[in-house]
Amino acid sequence: MGEDKTLIIQALTVLLGGLICVATVELIRRDLLRTAYALIWLAAGVAVALIGLFSSGFFYLVQKYTGMLYQTFILFCILSFAIILMMQFSILISRLSDRNKRLTQDVAILQEELRRQRGLPADEATNQIKAPATRGPAER
Amino acid sequence: MSEGKRRILCIIPAYNEEEAVVQVVRELREHLPQADVLVVDDGSFDRTAERARAAGALVCSLAFNLGIGAAVQTGLKYAARNGYDVAIQVDGDGQHPAEEIPPLLEVLEKNSEVDVVIGSRFLPSPGRPVQDGFKSTGTRRIGIRIFAAAISVICRQRLTDTTSGFRATRGEAIGFLGRFYPRDYPEVEALVLLHQAGYVIRETPVVMRERQGGASSIRLGHGLYYMIKVFMAVALGLLKETKGLKGDPTTFPRRALD
Known part of the structure; x- marks a missing residue:
């Protein structure tokens, strides 16, 4: 995998995380989702975005400690x-x-x-x- | 609660069995004129509610089908709210003859410590051969026996007919069941619940008939599956928090889901 491709994947992942967060906030704002149940979605969005941002280091650590490939x-x-x-x-x-x-x-x-x-x-x-x-x- | 003026409510859960229900209501009013009769119409599509009312019963019509457990529970809630002293569950399909009710009441009368009396098809009664009456089909009887053995161990008393829906409950136990009556496999689970709460259960022999109409809530061919499910429900039910169950229902939050 070339450097540029990795970068695109990272960008897309961060974007997805951001989208989840924005959608969740928007749903709460429109009163379609209760705050209590939105937390898990916000957490998921943030997690996806963070993984996207620090993917190489993150996956390195995961592989080192659990042996799981990404x-x-x-x-x-x-x-x-x-x-x-x-x-x-x-x-x-x-x-x-x-x-x-x-x-x-x-x-x-x-x-x-x-x-x-x-x-x-x-x-x-x-x-x-x-x-x-x-x-x-x-x-x- | 003056002597001789006990208020009795017969609870009949019914789902699409107008013919049989009308029969049962008439029979109850004839044999047990001192009792009120409440038909809980469990979201029937037919004219169960109107015909039961025309036959002289009180009718609670559930807006949609909630299942036998919730239907019986509705009746128990009604009994508790309206201050009945005794609540008797009678099947809507004519399995439980009205003339078998006085023996149930007699047990309550003679034993002040008893909270719930169950009419059992399998207890021998003096002066009446056990072979009398309807005792369910072969494979079902095996299931009933296995239940009886297991529940007897859990409740530390011999119970022979744990799936019998022919029961009389009195006093505080009515309110307790109205609040906690199990939804999915009510007959068996209710026994365990009552035992855990410290209520006194007693069986008495009754003779049952074959159902007059409708189908069992326990469908044929699903017997084994049904048994596994009930055992799971009972086993999981045993894991529930039960301290202080009796008297203070608020200490049983997981079932109440308030």
Whole structure:
């Protein structure tokens, strides 16, 4: 690999890291991403940029201490990052689905209590709130 | 909680089984007129909710299908919120005959220390041969036996029918289950949870029928897979933080996910 090519790769890597950071900040600014979940992306962006900046020294050190060639090492990094991210998503999904469940249950309970309190016959108390009783896939 | 005026709620989870549910509601109202009947419509596409209501039941309609665990939990929450003394889980498919409920209640009445009574298909009852009634199919019974053995060891008491959904719960335990009722494999997991929290479980013999309609939440052909999953769930559940579980639900944050 010639000097000039290495330089291009370095520049592209730094650019990618910068792009990740800029995109993350922009997403937070537009309120599309919560700050707490943006941290991992900012960290990733900074890490990519730093690796790009100090690639030769960095990869030298990695190879010296772990024996991993830089291709292997990059694959290792990508895998670790993906796994951490997916774990975080799993946690989030579990929490969301649990909250979703509790809300759904509470709505159902409150509807029935409301109906009983108003003393209305079948369905009238909740017809204003609830969708038609015959539900189908179309409603999703 | 005056004597003889206990408020009883029968909880019937139902998903697309209007015919069977109507039957079950009618039967309960006939055999157990002192009890309120609550059908938890788990996001059915058919007319389960309307028909149950027309048959005289209270109905909680979940906006979408949450699964049997969450449906039963809805009923337990309703019971706890509305101050019922006893909550009885009855399947919506007609497996659990209404005339088998009084024996469950009797156990609670005679044993003040018992919090949860489970109707077991496999306990011999005096004056009734064990062969009576529906006991599930061959391969399933093997699974049920293995569960029973494992859960008996964990709970340090002999339990014969850990997958039975025919249960009566009273008092504080209703609120506890309303808060922590497991979602994925509820019957087996709930037992372990109750045991860990220090509640007293008791089994009593009942006779069950073959289901009248609908399908088991435990599908055939998935039996082995189901068993592995339940064992995993129970094993992982045992790793959870359980100190001070009873009485102070806030010390069980990982399940509550508050």
